[in-house]
Amino acid sequence: MTETHLAVKKLKEKFPKVILEVASFRGETTVTVSKGEIFEVCKFLHSDPDLQYHLLTDLCGMDFYPETPRFGIVYHLCSLKSNQRLRLKARVGETESIQSVESVWKVANWYEREAYDLFGIQFENHPDLRRILLWDGYEGYPLRKDYPAEGPDFDKPFVPEV
Amino acid sequence: MAETRFMTINMGPQHPATHGVLRIVLELDGEVIVKATPHIGHLHRGIEKLAETKTYHQSIPFTDRLDYTNAMGNNLAYVLAVEKLLDLQVPERAQYLRVIMAELQRIAAHLIWLGTHVLDIGAITPIFYTFREREDILRIFEEVAGGRLTPTYLRIGGVSKDLPEGMEEKIKAFIRAFPDRIKEYETLLTKNIIWLKRTKEVGIISKEDAISWGVTGPTLRGCGVKYDVRKAFPYSSYEKFDFDIPIGSVGDVYDRYIVRLREMEWSNSIVQQAMDRLPKGPTIANDPRITLPPKDDVTRDMASLIRQFKIVSEGFRPPAGEVFASVEASKGELGFYIVSDGSNRPFRFRIRTPSFANLSALPRMIEGGLIADVISAIGSIDIVLGEIDR
Numbered sequence: 001m002t003e004t005h006l007a008v009k010k011l012k013e014k015f016p017k018v019i020l021e022v023a024s025f026r027g028e029t030t031v032t033v034s035k036g037e038i039f040e041v042c043k044f045l046h047s048d049p050d051l052q053y054h055l056l057t058d059l060c061g062m063d064f065y066p067e068t069p070r071f072g073i074v075y076h077l078c079s080l081k082s083n084q085r086l087r088l089k090a091r092v093g094e095t096e097s098i099q100s101v102e103s104v105w106k107v108a109n110w111y112e113r114e115a116y117d118l119f120g121i122q123f124e125n126h127p128d129l130r131r132i133l134l135w136d137g138y139e140g141y142p143l144r145k146d147y148p149a150e151g152p153d154f155d156k157p158f159v160p161e162v
Numbered sequence: 163m164a165e166t167r168f169m170t171i172n173m174g175p176q177h178p179a180t181h182g183v184l185r186i187v188l189e190l191d192g193e194v195i196v197k198a199t200p201h202i203g204h205l206h207r208g209i210e211k212l213a214e215t216k217t218y219h220q221s222i223p224f225t226d227r228l229d230y231t232n233a234m235g236n237n238l239a240y241v242l243a244v245e246k247l248l249d250l251q252v253p254e255r256a257q258y259l260r261v262i263m264a265e266l267q268r269i270a271a272h273l274i275w276l277g278t279h280v281l282d283i284g285a286i287t288p289i290f291y292t293f294r295e296r297e298d299i300l301r302i303f304e305e306v307a308g309g310r311l312t313p314t315y316l317r318i319g320g321v322s323k324d325l326p327e328g329m330e331e332k333i334k335a336f337i338r339a340f341p342d343r344i345k346e347y348e349t350l351l352t353k354n355i356i357w358l359k360r361t362k363e364v365g366i367i368s369k370e371d372a373i374s375w376g377v378t379g380p381t382l383r384g385c386g387v388k389y390d391v392r393k394a395f396p397y398s399s400y401e402k403f404d405f406d407i408p409i410g411s412v413g414d415v416y417d418r419y420i421v422r423l424r425e426m427e428w429s430n431s432i433v434q435q436a437m438d439r440l441p442k443g444p445t446i447a448n449d450p451r452i453t454l455p456p457k458d459d460v461t462r463d464m465a466s467l468i469r470q471f472k473i474v475s476e477g478f479r480p481p482a483g484e485v486f487a488s489v490e491a492s493k494g495e496l497g498f499y500i501v502s503d504g505s506n507r508p509f510r511f512r513i514r515t516p517s518f519a520n521l522s523a524l525p526r527m528i529e530g531g532l533i534a535d536v537i538s539a540i541g542s543i544d545i546v547l548g549e550i551d552r
Binding site: 025026028030054055056057058060062074076080083085087105106107109110118131132133134135142143147149 | 202203206208210211212214215246247249371373374375376378387389394395483484485486488495497499501510512514518519522523526551552
């Protein structure tokens with residue numbers, strides 16, 4: 001099959017061993033890469049003069065419990081130059097961590113904090129990895145599949161300490 | 163030498179100018195901001211988790227409550243994502259009605275922004291003007307959909323009902339009158355010396371920084387970047403309408419003000435074009451697996467009753483896959499990333515909200531500036547905490 005998406009073609013040339021899967025669904029291209037090289041791949045997509053994926057539209061976590069590796073990180077990139085979108089994915093195990101892309105796109109700072117907050121995914125080299133939506137001292141990671149939607153303590157009476 | 167100490171001030175979460183429950187910890191050197199740290203999450207309702215337990219139809223009302231000033235636009239982003247997942251074609255009349263409602267909503271959202279933003283800075287009059295026009299739009303919504311702030315008008319496959327009788331005239335009357343109203347706001351503000359002093363060269367962010375911080379919407383266009391999802395990735399037949407993307411040059415609070423004023427004019431023009439060319443036909447797709455049957459049939463026909471019951475109680479099962487669909491909401495790019503595992507509930511329901519990224523860039527805009535300008539900058543990026551905290 002000839003590759004029509006320029007970014008995928010370039011990625012295959014540059015990182016032949018890193019690309020695990022290329023999928024296309026409803027006109028959207030998803031590239032799954034191995035987690036160790038995610039930073040290099042992002043840096044390349046950002047800096048390559050033909051691609052220029054300067055806008056990180058979104059970054060979010062996913063939980064595939066009980067599969068292993070358990071977590072996924074999904075990056076939605078957008079190139080203002082060629083008006084193309086690209087979705088990157090990487091899988092992370094429960095005890096593993098993944099490199100932060102904060103130094104490529106500043107907005108990743110908050111997105112990675114959110115993924116850490118709601119899934120408990122660890123990011124290496126993140127300047128300020130702490131909870132963002134929930135308060136410090138909150139126990140558990142609510143978007144994990146084994147976390148009950150109604151909360152772990154919904155049937156326990158709330159009695160404040162006096 | 164005397165010891166230098168910075169003063170730390172806590173602004174919010176109960177502060178009238180933070181537009182909700184935003185808390186910012188400011189470190190000050192005199193009146194100059196050395197460091198600003200936003201704290202968010204006070205309005206976190208766990209919509210992403212909640213939606214994983216609901217069928218696809220049931221999640222539409224959640225989206226109204228993200229950015230509650232832009233409910234129609236939020237509905238649109240969500241239903242577009244689900245329709246993409248289903249590969250469902252929407253009738254042309256429904257697409258046009260969606261455009262009309264989304265653009266009227268954009269005008270209403272910008273009117274709230276204009277009124278409250280200038281109120282924060284000290285001009286009390288404009289909010290009475292802008293809420294007058296906003297009321298007209300909310301009356302239109304009330305008559306069309308039944309709700310004002312959270313109309314939940316859009317459905318997967320179309321819209322919930324057609325325009326009621328006489329509504330076309332009312333919308334046309336509004337768009338005829340509105341351009342003069344914008345001129346009224348401009349006489350109050352655009353050349354007002356106090357307004358200029360408070361907004362020019364305030365809260366500046368450069369083009370490169372804005373892109374790196376993921377800023378979208380009027381805040382990005384104020385820096386001179388011509389990025390608008392309606393043009394870049396047209397949806398709901400936006401490619402058939404003639405409009406321009408207003409941009410600024412400096413990237414300060416004043417540029418964002420001008421960009422939003424021009425956007426209201428273009429939105430008005432888009433509504434006008436859509437009303438002039440509004441096609442006839444059905445307002446919702448007729449797919450027995452996905453959309454509800456007409457109400458008349460349900461009361462008369464057994465098969466339709468079963469269909470209605472199955473869709474309401476079980477929903478539908480889209481194919482396994484993942485989609486990302488985004489729209490240009492009033493604050494910026496609003497996207498839904500939906501992952502389906504083939505069951506009747508989403509496996510992952512992710513909302514990319516514009517205000518979240520825009521707010522992350524706020525420290526960049528205000529550090530090095532004066533404390534009084536924080537109010538100006540917060541107002542200018544037009545944040546709504548409902549969609550930041552979700």
